[in-house]
Amino acid sequence: MALEHAILVSLLEQPGSGYELARRFDRSIGYFWTATHQQIYRVLKRMEGDGWIDVREVPQQARPDKKEYSVAAPGRAVLSAWLHEPIEPESVRHELAVKIRGAAFDDPAALIREVERHQQAHSDRLAHYLAGERRDFTGPEAPAALDAGQELQHVVLRGGIAYEQMTLAWLDDVLATLHRLGPER
Amino acid sequence: MALEHAILVSLLEQPGSGYELARRFDRSIGYFWTATHQQIYRVLKRMEGDGWIDVREVPQQARPDKKEYSVAAPGRAVLSAWLHEPIEPESVRHELAVKIRGAAFDDPAALIREVERHQQAHSDRLAHYLAGERRDFTGPEAPAALDAGQELQHVVLRGGIAYEQMTLAWLDDVLATLHRLGPER
DNA sequence: GCTTGCATGTAAGCGGTTACATGATTTT
DNA sequence: AAAATCATGTAACCGCTTACATGCAAGC
Numbered sequence: 001m002a003l004e005h006a007i008l009v010s011l012l013e014q015p016g017s018g019y020e021l022a023r024r025f026d027r028s029i030g031y032f033w034t035a036t037h038q039q040i041y042r043v044l045k046r047m048e049g050d051g052w053i054d055v056r057e058v059p060q061q062a063r064p065d066k067k068e069y070s071v072a073a074p075g076r077a078v079l080s081a082w083l084h085e086p087i088e089p090e091s092v093r094h095e096l097a098v099k100i101r102g103a104a105f106d107d108p109a110a111l112i113r114e115v116e117r118h119q120q121a122h123s124d125r126l127a128h129y130l131a132g133e134r135r136d137f138t139g140p141e142a143p144a145a146l147d148a149g150q151e152l153q154h155v156v157l158r159g160g161i162a163y164e165q166m167t168l169a170w171l172d173d174v175l176a177t178l179h180r181l182g183p184e185r
Numbered sequence: 186m187a188l189e190h191a192i193l194v195s196l197l198e199q200p201g202s203g204y205e206l207a208r209r210f211d212r213s214i215g216y217f218w219t220a221t222h223q224q225i226y227r228v229l230k231r232m233e234g235d236g237w238i239d240v241r242e243v244p245q246q247a248r249p250d251k252k253e254y255s256v257a258a259p260g261r262a263v264l265s266a267w268l269h270e271p272i273e274p275e276s277v278r279h280e281l282a283v284k285i286r287g288a289a290f291d292d293p294a295a296l297i298r299e300v301e302r303h304q305q306a307h308s309d310r311l312a313h314y315l316a317g318e319r320r321d322f323t324g325p326e327a328p329a330a331l332d333a334g335q336e337l338q339h340v341v342l343r344g345g346i347a348y349e350q351m352t353l354a355w356l357d358d359v360l361a362t363l364h365r366l367g368p369e370r
Numbered sequence: 371g372c373t374t375g376c377a378t379g380t381a382a383g384c385g386g387t388t389a390c391a392t393g394a395t396t397t398t
Numbered sequence: 399a400a401a402a403t404c405a406t407g408t409a410a411c412c413g414c415t416t417a418c419a420t421g422c423a424a425g426c
Contacts, residue, residue, distance in 0.1 A: 002280050003385080009287040019405050032279035039386060041407060054228075055321040064405045076290070086299055087280050088308040092348065094217035095187045095272050097341045101214075104334035105261070106268045114271055121274040122390060149289035150365050152321050155362040156282045157357045163277065166351040170344045177340040183334045188413085204377050225412065227381065247423060249377045 016068035109182040126164035200255035294367040311349035
């Protein structure tokens with residue numbers, strides 16, 4: 001379980017409210033870890049109770065007040081301990097692969113549109129990642145020298161880009177295979 | 186939720202017991218969908234109750250009896266319906282990426298050994314996949330002509346291979362980045 | 371004698387998803 | 399007038415993980 005740790009990292013990068021965290025989990029952090037706001041609020045409350053994070057009530061004009069969370073010393077210690085702990089390499093969970101193997105017992109051609117939908121989605125994500133990379137790291141408005149945090153964010157983003165490119169190439173392969181199986185057999 | 190569907194696919198490919206299914210989920214199917222035997226037994230019971238699958242008691246000598254499950258007509262219908270339903274492209278959940286971003290607030294160099302461990306694991310998996318590909322699809326003992334089911338299994342396996350190769354290349358990138366950050370800063 | 375493999379389960383707990391709820395302000 | 403944004407929550411459910419449990423046979 002690493003939602004707590006993902007939140008700690010995100011709060012270290014930038015303190016913020018539960019709502020703001022939820023938005024980040026739809027963007028940068030969410031590229032490799034997802035969470036809904038309900039989850040985030042519950043975990044924030046527990047982390048606050050455990051003294052991992054501090055809260056500060058921030059009044060705002062023309063907007064509801066918000067609670068700004070920031071990482072406390074015990075939270076940093078928890079994160080550091082976790083960073084030094086080995087974790088198991090992820091096992092993939094790929095629903096589409098189940099579908100593809102299932103297509104052998106149905107009409108393979110029926111999957112073509114589904115695969116094309118996934119191509120579109122991954123292609124959109126790739127474009128989004130590349131735009132973010134240009135904006136923050138490689139474009140003309142990016143900082144000339146990056147600090148350690150930025151370098152690490154960049155290498156994670158490169159991982160996302162590589163993943164999407166690999167997936168798109170594989171989906172091409174899948175489509176070609178489905179087309180080969182479709183008409184003649 | 187697709188465990189039921191993964192089980193249906195696996196039982197269509199080859200009927201078998203809960204125990205056998207659990208072993209397959211450690212191998213072929215498990216490359217892209219994991220499940221423990223406890224989960225599998227529970228779901229099998231429910232699927233049997235719903236009439237999706239049939240059971241046959243198989244006595245064995247020198248071994249405990251087993252229940253061999255096979256897909257019934259309603260199960261095929263359920264699978265077919267699912268195959269025609271669109272699914273959302275997976276969102277990745279990559280704990281290591283959280284750790285890498287977290288390393289900005291700790292000692293980046295401490296992550297190097299962890300990344301090397303992951304390299305080893307992914308390298309092993311890749312070797313395993315490639316051996317399976319040679320055995321079943323490209324080697325001298327593989328069938329000359331593949332049927333649709335085998336073609337689809339092969340394209341899924343190619344996806345696993347591409348994933349591991351991409352991951353290994355990315356982990357090299359991560360290591361290089363950590364080494365760059367480590368000594369001087 | 372110990373471990374591994376075959377075979378099937380129960381029980382507890384928890385993380386995560388989905389649905390529901392509220393309320394003000396800004397934009398369309 | 400309606401929809402979207404900001405902001406925080408409660409409640410129910412369910413899938414999944416972990417731990418515990420049993421029992422026999424074969425191999426080291």
